Amino acid sequence: LTLCWFFYLAIGHHIPIYTQCLILVISNKESAAQQKGLLIFGVVLSVLLQETFRFAYYKLLKKANEGLLTLSQEETMPISIRQLAYVSGLGFGFMSGAFSVVNILADSAGPGTVGIHGDSQHYFLSSAFMTMAIILLHMFWGVVFFDACEKQRWWAVGAVVISHLLVSCLTFQNPEYVASLVPTYVILFLMGVWAFYSAGGSLKNLKLCLTCKDKDLLLANHRPR
Amino acid sequence: MIEKLLRTFMSWTAVTQIFHSLFRISASLSGDVGVLHVLESEANLDWVLKTGPNPPYMVILDSTLFTRSIMMKLKTGSSRVAGVVVVAPSSNPSEGFSPHTTCPNENSGVYSESYDPALAHCNVTVWNPLGNGLSYEEYDFPMFSLKDDNDTQAIKQCYYNHNHVVNGSSPQYPLCAMQLYSHMSAVTDTATCMRRNGINFSLNPETVCDPLGDFNVLASTRPLNYTDKGHKTGESVVIAAARLDSRSFFFDIAPGAESAASGFVTLLAAAHALRNATQEAEPNRTILYAFFQGETFDYIGSSRLVYDMENKQFPLDLDNVHSVLEIGQVGLHGESKLWVHTDPVSRRNSSVNEEVEKLIKNLNSSALNLNFSLQEPSFSQPLPPSSLQRFLRARPIPGVVIQNHNSAFTNKYYESMYDNAEYLNMSYPPNLTPEEQLEYITDAAKALTEAATIVARALYTQAGGSDPIQLQNINVDSQMVTQMLYGFLVKSNNSWFQQMVPSDFAIHLRDRPTNFYVGVTQQHSEPTFLVQYLLANLTGTTVNITQDNCQNQREGEDDKESKHIYSYMWVQGAAPPNSTERVAFCVRSTVRLSKALSPAFDLKEYTSKDYSTWTESRWKSIKGRIFLVASHELEMLTLGVGVAVLIASLMLTYIISSKADILFSSGREPTAATY
Numbered sequence: 001l002t003l004c005w006f007f008y009l010a011i012g013h014h015i016p017i018y019t020q021c022l023i024l025v026i027s028n029k030e031s032a033a034q035q036k037g038l039l040i041f042g043v044v045l046s047v048l049l050q051e052t053f054r055f056a057y058y059k060l061l062k063k064a065n066e067g068l069l070t071l072s073q074e075e076t077m078p079i080s081i082r083q084l085a086y087v088s089g090l091g092f093g094f095m096s097g098a099f100s101v102v103n104i105l106a107d108s109a110g111p112g113t114v115g116i117h118g119d120s121q122h123y124f125l126s127s128a129f130m131t132m133a134i135i136l137l138h139m140f141w142g143v144v145f146f147d148a149c150e151k152q153r154w155w156a157v158g159a160v161v162i163s164h165l166l167v168s169c170l171t172f173q174n175p176e177y178v179a180s181l182v183p184t185y186v187i188l189f190l191m192g193v194w195a196f197y198s199a200g201g202s203l204k205n206l207k208l209c210l211t212c213k214d215k216d217l218l219l220a221n222h223r224p225r
Numbered sequence: 226m227i228e229k230l231l232r233t234f235m236s237w238t239a240v241t242q243i244f245h246s247l248f249r250i251s252a253s254l255s256g257d258v259g260v261l262h263v264l265e266s267e268a269n270l271d272w273v274l275k276t277g278p279n280p281p282y283m284v285i286l287d288s289t290l291f292t293r294s295i296m297m298k299l300k301t302g303s304s305r306v307a308g309v310v311v312v313a314p315s316s317n318p319s320e321g322f323s324p325h326t327t328c329p330n331e332n333s334g335v336y337s338e339s340y341d342p343a344l345a346h347c348n349v350t351v352w353n354p355l356g357n358g359l360s361y362e363e364y365d366f367p368m369f370s371l372k373d374d375n376d377t378q379a380i381k382q383c384y385y386n387h388n389h390v391v392n393g394s395s396p397q398y399p400l401c402a403m404q405l406y407s408h409m410s411a412v413t414d415t416a417t418c419m420r421r422n423g424i425n426f427s428l429n430p431e432t433v434c435d436p437l438g439d440f441n442v443l444a445s446t447r448p449l450n451y452t453d454k455g456h457k458t459g460e461s462v463v464i465a466a467a468r469l470d471s472r473s474f475f476f477d478i479a480p481g482a483e484s485a486a487s488g489f490v491t492l493l494a495a496a497h498a499l500r501n502a503t504q505e506a507e508p509n510r511t512i513l514y515a516f517f518q519g520e521t522f523d524y525i526g527s528s529r530l531v532y533d534m535e536n537k538q539f540p541l542d543l544d545n546v547h548s549v550l551e552i553g554q555v556g557l558h559g560e561s562k563l564w565v566h567t568d569p570v571s572r573r574n575s576s577v578n579e580e581v582e583k584l585i586k587n588l589n590s591s592a593l594n595l596n597f598s599l600q601e602p603s604f605s606q607p608l609p610p611s612s613l614q615r616f617l618r619a620r621p622i623p624g625v626v627i628q629n630h631n632s633a634f635t636n637k638y639y640e641s642m643y644d645n646a647e648y649l650n651m652s653y654p655p656n657l658t659p660e661e662q663l664e665y666i667t668d669a670a671k672a673l674t675e676a677a678t679i680v681a682r683a684l685y686t687q688a689g690g691s692d693p694i695q696l697q698n699i700n701v702d703s704q705m706v707t708q709m710l711y712g713f714l715v716k717s718n719n720s721w722f723q724q725m726v727p728s729d730f731a732i733h734l735r736d737r738p739t740n741f742y743v744g745v746t747q748q749h750s751e752p753t754f755l756v757q758y759l760l761a762n763l764t765g766t767t768v769n770i771t772q773d774n775c776q777n778q779r780e781g782e783d784d785k786e787s788k789h790i791y792s793y794m795w796v797q798g799a800a801p802p803n804s805t806e807r808v809a810f811c812v813r814s815t816v817r818l819s820k821a822l823s824p825a826f827d828l829k830e831y832t833s834k835d836y837s838t839w840t841e842s843r844w845k846s847i848k849g850r851i852f853l854v855a856s857h858e859l860e861m862l863t864l865g866v867g868v869a870v871l872i873a874s875l876m877l878t879y880i881i882s883s884k885a886d887i888l889f890s891s892g893r894e895p896t897a898a899t900y
Binding site: 111112113114115116121124128132200201206208209 | 256258383399401402404851852853854855859862863866867870884887888889
């Protein structure tokens with residue numbers, strides 16, 4: 001079931017990504033200064049659009065899940081909202097990553113590398129790392145966002161939106177790859193920790209897992225896996 | 226966008242083509258990639274061939290370095306050479322350059338061991354001493370030519386920024402590299418590729434090469450019935466011949482100013498001057514004007530005509546031919562002197578000798594009244610490469626070839642891309658509009674006018690014309706000569722040519738010099754058409770018939786006979802002064818196109834020693850681009866990092882999902898509550 005949800009969300013989430021691409025394509029035709037302005041506008045718009053869609057999906061998924069529950073015989077939900085958050089975030093991330101990397105991959109197939117007009121030749125490597133960061137970030141944002149919506153913590157929702165905007169704007173630092181990648185990874189780490197905690201993790205659990213005492217704990221509490 | 230970051234497509238002006246029998250280049254299907262290297266001198270070749278650490282190299286040559294010795298060295302080291310780019314200069318090199326052999330058409334002329342061993346293989350006179358034979362070698366890499374403009378500067382700049390080596394150290398990655406696409410389908414030689422053409426294992430047999438050829442343009446002072454083939458009793462014909470084609474090392478650039486245009490323009494002008502004389506007081510012999518295509522490639526056109534005559538495929542045969550007057554390279558560079566070459570072997574026959582002497586006398590008497598001198602070469606030597614040689618291979622026919630050289634060629638750029646208007650001294654004063662340039666009479670035009678007048682008067686006398694008043698009235702119009710030279714060597718899209726062609730051809734007129742390469746049989750070359758239309762207008766008459774009749778080759782609704790004798794062309798005409806609509810009209814002439822395809826292909830003798838076996842390979846798109854290449858280490862690093870991250874993330878996902886219960890348990894309440 002998780003897999004089904006994942007694919008559905010992945011396909012569904014490409015609407016905001018697509019609009020972002022459209023904006024980029026349109027902006028290509030203008031002059032350089034106008035292009036920069038249009039690009040910034042486009043990026044901001046697409047971030048807001050993505051977050052709006054995320055919220056819409058949250059509402060939709062909650063309704064759908066409750067509906068399924070009334071239909072089914074079981075007592076518990078087939079899929080928890082946390083799992084939904086994870087899957088939705090991953091779907092977003094996957095789509096976003098695919099759109100940003102497929103183009104680059106296609107062009108990298110031919111001979112040669114970036115640099116004839118003076119750009120850095122580490123273009124491919126840094127795009128790859130950036131894409132990875134974005135995918136993981138989307139996943140963490142999904143988890144935090146859904147959790148915040150559940151608990152009506154609107155400031156957390158705002159923090160997610162702001163951090164998304166921040167990361168997108170950091171990409172304008174390219175080709176200063178250090179300046180854009182390092183802060184992005186810092187934000188990634190912070191968001192990861194936040195998502196871990198909001199998903200129900202804690203330092204105690206982590207230590208338990210790492211020292212392989214989890215089996216003993218389970219056995220002690222007679223809890224099935 | 227990313228493509229632009231990565232690679233820049235350059236605009237290429239020309240590339241070499243793969244021909245067969247002797248010349249070959251090969252290129253790989255996916256394009257050849259090589260690290261750029263601008264060759265500084267012949268000594269610098271060591272870097273490319275031996276010491277350079279990043280082979281294969283794409284060598285960029287300035288035209289001064291495009292010599293035989295450098296090319297031969299590159300050829301032997303071709304495992305380290307990915308391709309060669311020659312930067313074409315903006316002006317002709319003063320020392321001359323000819324990629325043809327020193328003895329052009331050595332084995333396809335008349336001088337062989339059986340004809341006269343002393344005269345074979347240029348034993349007496351080496352016609353093209355500057356020839357370096359580059360066009361007749363095999364190369365294992367593509368060769369391109371670039372004009373010296375901004376793109377070329379960008380390429381050189383890329384080299385200096387990234388690849389240039391100082392003091393013997395190795396250049397650092399990333400290096401500037403180039404990729405050239407010029408895949409040629411055919412391999413080895415004509416016999417092999419023609420055999421492969423015939424193999425049809427699949428539904429669509431793929432043709433890999435095509436024979437070179439086109440059409441000869443013929444016209445006669447008296448109409449010939451083209452359905453009545455074979456010997457024509459009582460007909461005695463004087464053939465006035467010239468060649469139409471030329472070539473260079475690179476495809477698409479064959480200006481052929483002196484090697485082709487000087488000759489056929491003279492003949493066209495002479496034909497026009499003779500129009501009135503041959504119509505009003507017809508001399509007893511017919512003059513056949515023959516413009517042969519494909520002569521550069523072992524006499525494709527003339528060998529075909531002789532073959533057709535021998536095999537009753539032409540309304541005349543060799544018995545009808547009285548004599549041949551051929552106009553070779555007649556561009557004059559200051560002197561007013563032309564040379565009359567004859568074949569010493571056929572002249573050993575006294576009757577042939579007598580006719581030749583008469584012909585030379587006619588020429589000399591025509592030259593008397595003009596400030597011109599025509600002389601025979603000072604010693605006995607064979608004919609230079611000329612279409613007459615193919616006639617002599619069939620039987621001894623009296624003939625002369627008019628050239629501008631006594632023994633070896635004076636043309637320093639024979640069959641090369643430098644044989645252009647500049648070499649022929651066609652210089653125009655600055656600040657003239659194209660229309661004014663068209664009308665301006667250059668020195669070259671004046672010289673050719675004199676030559677053409679001599680030829681015209683000599684032809685009249687040779688054809689039996691005896692009226693001295695007619696003879697005096699044969700004068701070539703220098704205005705016409707300069708317009709023709711402009712049209713063929715500067716720009717074919719000019720107002721004079723526009724008037725004389727049909728409207729569907731007018732769009733093919735170009736704003737650049739005509740390319741005289743004969744090309745494959747299927748593709749009709751521009752000069753053939755231009756000469757056909759010009760000859761029709763210059764030797765034909767205007768007839769007052771409707772467009773419909775004209776385009777259907779008849780004079781009236783019931784006329785079925787005229788199309789065998791005449792050809793009709795509906796030409797655009799000029800617009801009268803007060804309007805923009807052209808007034809079109811019909812021109813009736815005796816101009817015919819006769820197929821110029823080597824008999825070897827009809828006979829399927831692809832290794833024939835008697836006929837031309839030249840073919841051209843089929844090719845796909847021709848383009849090139851430059852970019853930077855990264856070092857192998859960086860590529861491996863990128864791949865390694867990617868694989869490592871993939872494995873790490875898979876493992877992490879597995880671990881986390883297997884321990885998910887424990888890891889994410891603290892937020893969960895004991896009862897299974899719905900969220």
